[in-house]
């Protein structure tokens with residue numbers, strides 16, 4: 001007699017590669033019905049357009065068909081409820097943490113990844129000034145430029161020093177303006193040298209920066225993320241499961257699209273989004289008039305849709321551009337300006353945030369957002 005246990009056992013061989021676990025431990029099998037040799041398996045997927053849907057369906061059929069006594073297998077795909085989705089993401093996050101490989105980053109270091117739903121919104125400018133402003137509050141700060149080939153931090157901090165390794169092959173970060181810095185830009189001498197390195201996988205480079213750098217006991221490690229939602233995010237969450245993400249956005253109300261990308265990024269990497277920083281908010285001219293060149297309200301809208309605080313709004317400021325080009329960050333060189341004040345607000349906001357509890361499902365928020373976006377798109381439900 002074929003039993004449900006046997007079927008479940010077989011299903012342990014079906015893995016969701018994105019979530020990094022088998023469908024049974026992830027709670028994706030809500031029901032199994034056995035009628036003689038005919039087996040119907042219910043499979044709950046996180047989202048309707050799950051890219052793994054086909055593979056999971058096929059694997060399920062293959063594994064269950066292989067059991068003795070099975071004459072037919074049907075798979076009924078269902079969409080998870082919000083609670084189920086939050087639960088499964090929390091399980092995936094816990095697993096990621098359990099399987100995390102050791103790095104040289106102290107587990108007590110708060111890791112703040114500065115990301116965005118699109119490029120060019122000021123992630124690097126924010127990372128630099130935020131790191132300095134956190135250091136100004138009296139904390140030890142590291143800054144990791146995770147934009148491996150698009151590095152811009154060394155120029156923004158005006159350092160031409162080079163990373164060196166000690167006798168054990170451990171890389172010592174460059175100390176500049178009171179923070180520790182690591183960037184590919186501190187290794188390669190020119191674009192040509194950079195090209196020679198291109199064979200190296202980006203995620204491998206990130207791995208080296210976390211496993212072979214003497215970060216010491218920095219209180220905060222700020223990470224400037226590259227644009228996009230790819231390998232680096234996933235590698236980071238695998239290597240540093242304590243990482244929290246702060247999202248930089250402009251005031252423009254293209255929020256739906258950006259929110260969808262941020263949600264996707266967080267969903268794939270199980271990285272909790274803890275707050276939003278709006279950058280390039282209004283421009284104030286020398287007569288004191290303020291012009292909202294890039295619109296109004298985008299930061300608030302994204303923060304609300306993610307259910308997280310809007311940590312700060314950084315105004316448009318020419319000094320941010322020139323300071324970035326000349327290695328003279330505004331928080332140090334124009335400390336009395338509104339933009340410097342806004343970066344200090346951001347630093348205080350982040351330090352004051354309670355970091356998510358170790359097994360908290362950050363992702364419950366993202367699950368809620370994904371749900372809202374799905375509903376907005378009014379896609380027909382799957383299953384049936």
Ligand SMILES: Nc1ncnc2c1ncn2[C@@H]1O[C@H](COP(=O)(O)OP(=O)(O)OP(=O)(O)O)[C@@H](O)[C@H]1O
Pocket residue numbers: 116118119120121122123124125126147150152226227279280281314315316317318320321322324
């Ligand atoms: N608040 C601001 N006011 C004026 N200019 C700004 C502001 N923030 C950033 N910039 C300028 O906008 C440009 C893009 O900024 P930055 O390089 O920090 O963005 P990024 O998100 O890191 O870009 P990428 O996605 O390419 O990594 C730079 O020239 C920078 O000086």
Ligand SMILES: [Mg+2]
Pocket residue numbers: 123124125147152224225226227
């Ligand atoms: Mg950048």
